[in-house]
Amino acid sequence: MMMITTGRMLRCVSLVSMVIFAVLVNECSSQHTVWDPVHASIKNDIAQGVELNAWCKSKNTDFGHHRIAYGDEFVWTFKINFWNTTLYWCKMWWTDVDGKYTEGSYAIYKAERDWDECQNECHYSVRRDGIYQNNYASDVSDLVYPWPK
Template sequence: MGNLKSVALPLLLAVSIMHLPFSESLWFFNYHIHVTNDLPLLNSPPGKPNLFLRCKSKNKDIGLRAMVKGQDYTWDTKINLSQTTLFFCNARWEGRKSRSFDAFVANRDDRRCSVYHMSCMWSVREDGIYFSRNNATWFNEYPW
């Protein structure tokens, strides 16, 4: 009987996973992506958006956001079974610069974002777009 359980349980688990839609599988963690506008105001008056950010994946458009200094753009995602989940963004600093960047790449971010509450944190700054895995140490991964 013990041998039957050791075979039946993994088989039942495999069949259950196959019947779930890939992106909605309950077997994978929920990742939180945060992009914060940390750009200086320069000539922009306080309260006026100076960053325009559009983020999307192959199947899901998160939308365009006009962001004021300090504002956070956040969404959640799960990694699909084929581990190809990808969200990319286009950041446009009003009247100055524009840059595309990968905000979430499954095979890059599955481990590094799990360090701090399943969060991938990005900060758009004057010299580029920074990443942090712990909200303390930041790396400029996408210079302007």
């Protein structure tokens, strides 16, 4: 039979207490956690009368083709996987009122890259010069992907 000494017991209790304290501090200091669902959206901010086409998918989910009118958005919700490798890829294309065709394909959401940028609210604004992502910390949109030339 194994005996646990008082000193060993105190060290174990102290270690467990520190782990619980660290988890609680982390939970209290942030309103979002990686276990909460992520809400993502792609909004057409190109121009009045210009329709955005988007085909987004992950390894397991294919959302198919979406036509997004100016001012509208395509929205989806997901959870980040245990390995933090969740990835959504989108092909987007549009033709402006002058007939110029623009197309690009992007890793629109990558968990290991985007958690610090937008946490659980990742919104993308598609504009004439590229795709912007909201920045959680600064509440400003950053250009993340310019359209190919």
